[in-house]
Amino acid sequence: MNLKEWxxxxxxxxxxxxxLIGSMAAFIVAGIMAMLMRVELSTLGPTITSNPSSYNxxxxxxxxxxxxxxxxxxxxxxxxxxxIPLMIGAKDVAFPRVNALSVWLFYVGIILxxxxxxxxxxxxxxxTGYPPYSTITAGNTALYSFTVLILGFASIIGGVNFLTTxxxxxxxxxxxxxxxxxxxxxxxxxxxxxxxxxxxxxAVTLISMDKYxxxxxxxxxxxxDVLTYQNLFWFYSHPAVYVIFLPFFGVLFEIVATFAKNxxxxxxxxxxxxxxxxxxxxxxxxxxxxxxxGMIDWIRIGQxxxxxxxxxxxxxxxxxxxxxLYKGSITFETPMLYALGVLFLFLIGGLxxxxxxxxxxTLHLSETYYVVGHFHYVMAVAGTFSIFAGVYYWFPKITxxxxxxxxxxxxxxxxxxxTNIVFWTMMDIGxxxxxxxxxxxxxxxxxxxxxxxxxxxxxxxxxGFAIALVNWIVGAMKGAPAGDNPWQSMSLEWxxxxxxxxxxxxxxxxxxxxxTPYAYDRR
Amino acid sequence: xxxxxxxxAATALIAVSNVAMAAGGDGQSSGQTPASGNxxxxxxxxKGEARIADPAPGWDYLWKEVLIDITVIGILFALMTAFFIWxxxxxxxxxxxxxxxxxxxxxxxxxxxxxxxxxxxxxxxxAANGWVLWNKFRDVPAxxxxxxxxxxxYSWDYTYPNGVQTQNELxxxxxxxxLLRMTSRDTLHSHFIPDFRVKEDSMPGRTTFLWFxxxxxxxxxxxxxxxxxGVMHSYMAGRIIVKTPEEFKQWYEAGAAAAKRSS
Numbered sequence: 001m002n003l004k005e006w007x008x009x010x011x012x013x014x015x016x017x018x019x020l021i022g023s024m025a026a027f028i029v030a031g032i033m034a035m036l037m038r039v040e041l042s043t044l045g046p047t048i049t050s051n052p053s054s055y056n057x058x059x060x061x062x063x064x065x066x067x068x069x070x071x072x073x074x075x076x077x078x079x080x081x082x083x084i085p086l087m088i089g090a091k092d093v094a095f096p097r098v099n100a101l102s103v104w105l106f107y108v109g110i111i112l113x114x115x116x117x118x119x120x121x122x123x124x125x126x127x128t129g130y131p132p133y134s135t136i137t138a139g140n141t142a143l144y145s146f147t148v149l150i151l152g153f154a155s156i157i158g159g160v161n162f163l164t165t166x167x168x169x170x171x172x173x174x175x176x177x178x179x180x181x182x183x184x185x186x187x188x189x190x191x192x193x194x195x196x197x198x199x200x201x202x203a204v205t206l207i208s209m210d211k212y213x214x215x216x217x218x219x220x221x222x223x224x225d226v227l228t229y230q231n232l233f234w235f236y237s238h239p240a241v242y243v244i245f246l247p248f249f250g251v252l253f254e255i256v257a258t259f260a261k262n263x264x265x266x267x268x269x270x271x272x273x274x275x276x277x278x279x280x281x282x283x284x285x286x287x288x289x290x291x292x293x294g295m296i297d298w299i300r301i302g303q304x305x306x307x308x309x310x311x312x313x314x315x316x317x318x319x320x321x322x323x324x325l326y327k328g329s330i331t332f333e334t335p336m337l338y339a340l341g342v343l344f345l346f347l348i349g350g351l352x353x354x355x356x357x358x359x360x361x362t363l364h365l366s367e368t369y370y371v372v373g374h375f376h377y378v379m380a381v382a383g384t385f386s387i388f389a390g391v392y393y394w395f396p397k398i399t400x401x402x403x404x405x406x407x408x409x410x411x412x413x414x415x416x417x418x419t420n421i422v423f424w425t426m427m428d429i430g431x432x433x434x435x436x437x438x439x440x441x442x443x444x445x446x447x448x449x450x451x452x453x454x455x456x457x458x459x460x461x462x463x464g465f466a467i468a469l470v471n472w473i474v475g476a477m478k479g480a481p482a483g484d485n486p487w488q489s490m491s492l493e494w495x496x497x498x499x500x501x502x503x504x505x506x507x508x509x510x511x512x513x514x515x516t517p518y519a520y521d522r523r
Numbered sequence: 524x525x526x527x528x529x530x531x532a533a534t535a536l537i538a539v540s541n542v543a544m545a546a547g548g549d550g551q552s553s554g555q556t557p558a559s560g561n562x563x564x565x566x567x568x569x570k571g572e573a574r575i576a577d578p579a580p581g582w583d584y585l586w587k588e589v590l591i592d593i594t595v596i597g598i599l600f601a602l603m604t605a606f607f608i609w610x611x612x613x614x615x616x617x618x619x620x621x622x623x624x625x626x627x628x629x630x631x632x633x634x635x636x637x638x639x640x641x642x643x644x645x646x647x648x649x650a651a652n653g654w655v656l657w658n659k660f661r662d663v664p665a666x667x668x669x670x671x672x673x674x675x676x677y678s679w680d681y682t683y684p685n686g687v688q689t690q691n692e693l694x695x696x697x698x699x700x701x702l703l704r705m706t707s708r709d710t711l712h713s714h715f716i717p718d719f720r721v722k723e724d725s726m727p728g729r730t731t732f733l734w735f736x737x738x739x740x741x742x743x744x745x746x747x748x749x750x751x752x753g754v755m756h757s758y759m760a761g762r763i764i765v766k767t768p769e770e771f772k773q774w775y776e777a778g779a780a781a782a783k784r785s786s
């Protein structure tokens with residue numbers, strides 16, 4: 001184990017592992033922020049800090065780091081890097097050095113994000129960074145802008161790399177309609193990143209220019225407009241939800257197909273209807289984040305319809321996933337438990353999003369704990385569970401060793417219980433009026449009991465995740481040898497040795513006409 | 524084969540006609556002003572409520588409707604998933620690989636198009652109902668009390684038509700529609716009144732509005748800030764004090780007199 005070899009590596013698998021380590025570090029930091037907030041909220045009034053600013057910085061760091069430092073890099077950095085070349089039978093990505101650059105930029109971004117805790121006046125602008133507050137706060141908005149820009153740039157060059165890789169480096173015989181669903185999902189996610197990240201980059205650049213260079217893009221007193229930022233921001237950040245959603249659903253498809261030993265139900269509907277539909281719709285639904293921010297009425301109504309229509313492609317993907325269980329031969333190892341858990345969490349999260357598609361219901365629900373509960377279910381927790389499922393699933397491939405099955409399952413159940421305690425309670429008090437981003441809820445004292453319950457739930461949740469993290473570390477160091485294909489999967493990544501050498505296969509694989517990654521009945 | 528296609532065609536037709544009915548039927552009534560009788564037909568109005576259509580009970584009604592809708596869908600999906608998990612678990616001596624048949628092209632299209640139509644039908648049904656309620660939230664009755672709100676870090680400053688000014692305390696008469704025209708002197712704030720199921724952001728450079736109908740005299744309602752506005756965001760709160768029309772008149776005129784004296 002040579003540190004220099006790892007830092008200067010151009011091997012997609014090592015780049016992937018570097019992404020995994022960085023994003024898990026980010027996950028731990030952002031998780032600690034969540035725990036600090038939960039402890040702070042466990043009693044009315046000040047609990048562990050008497051300074052609301054500290055709370056606001058935790059809140060900022062929790063949101064920004066979880067999304068930009070953990071979920072997006074873990075899904076489009078780690079999984080894409082590690083799995084895509086292996087799944088398409090390629091020796092590496094198309095531009096290995098560009099790949100190395102993207103992981104370096106990712107680490108620079110993570111370090112910038114962590115500087116939040118060491119500089120005076122850290123950013124307190126929430127992960128959304130809305131002006132005018134972000135241009136008048138004493139907090140350091142520039143750090144926020146630069147973190148976003150660096151991570152966004154890493155993502156863009158990653159996108160160029162993977163689209164090229166998928167288009168040009170597939171193994172002989174591996175046609176588009178034989179690609180793993182995960183490959184399609186990643187392709188979709190990177191298309192979205194390439195289209196929309198530049199918009200986010202523009203938005204955060206403009207707020208820093210307003211704050212530090214005296215421009216007036218968002219200052220109405222001097223000809224600017226406050227709402228422009230919100231439109232730019234959500235024009236990226238709603239598609240960003242699908243940048244998270246698509247790869248994590250891709251991971252679920254791989255796991256469910258493997259552990260049900262079954263073909264994916266209605267592959268074409270999932271790929272062209274589901275993934276294609278999401279790509280088409282993702283750019284025209286952002287106004288549902290602005291239902292109460294004073295937008296003109298007709299666009300709120302128009303985007304209500306497009307937002308509701310998102311249920312069609314998402315529904316097709318969910319039918320594909322549940323249908324894959326039909327007539328399967330299902331076993332329940334840890335990755336499958338996490339994946340099935342996501343099915344239920346995502347169902348709750350997705351359906352509780354439907355009220356939020358209606359502007360009239362949103363007049364009451366927006367900016368309450370209901371919204372927080374909903375997006376944690378649908379994106380935060382479902383995404384994180386999928387990431388954990390995927391890491392467990394490819395763990396034998398990455399390390400060549402096996403994790404401990406007992407602790408894996410225990411970790412799942414503990415996390416699953418904790419999750420539902422926290423986020424179900426959250427939605428419940430949200431409907432009753434509890435507003436979000438509150439350091440002190442003294443004029444909503446009726447919710448103190450619920451907040452205490454959520455703090456207990458969060459502690460359980462934290463223990464569950466910690467069990468999984470320890471299980472991986474112990475498993476990677478002294479787990480039993482796993483063999484090359486412990487799950488008897490058909491997918492190409494399992495046809496090479498574990499862990500795969502540099503170059504992946506001694507001689508490049510090719511696939512036969514009747515092979516697909518899910519053709520278990522043809523084996 | 525032919526029979527199956529016919530069956531699908533019929534199902535699709537029913538779905539389409541449902542969509543048309545949901546969208547067309549409710550779309551028509553939404554074109555009218557919410558104060559008119561059409562809305563009352565949808566039972567958003569409390570019986571005996573005079574001319575003003577209060578959107579708050581309509582919110583509760585639509586919320587219940589949507590909640591039933593999503594609960595039914597959720598339970599169906601969850602039960603089906605749970606059944607598959609249980610029914611197709613691997614048992615000793617059972618098959619080692621799955622045996623799902625490969626879908627024929629017609630079946631594949633059917634499994635994409637029919638669910639899509641079902642989801643779309645439900646979407647449009649909800650959209651139509653949501654739209655009706657939205658119009659009620661945005662159509663302010665002509666008989667109203669119009670109050671100007673300037674929000675700022677960290678207070679709500681109300682100005683009444685006669686010049687009376689209050690801070691963090693909005694005194695209103697029962698039974699009259701209250702319209703707030705809102706702006707902000709510094710950053711984003713959101714005037715959230717949970718009891719009236721309504722909020723709207725205020726910001727510099729634009730004027731936004733919301734309205735609500737206080738019903739019961741003697742009641743107080745919490746007002747709170749729902750858009751992150753800085754360090755003391757969670758302390759930015761106020762209350763709405765509902766008085767009887769007579770009490771309100773007294774208070775209002777006394778306030779006007781006091782304002783005149785001090786100026």
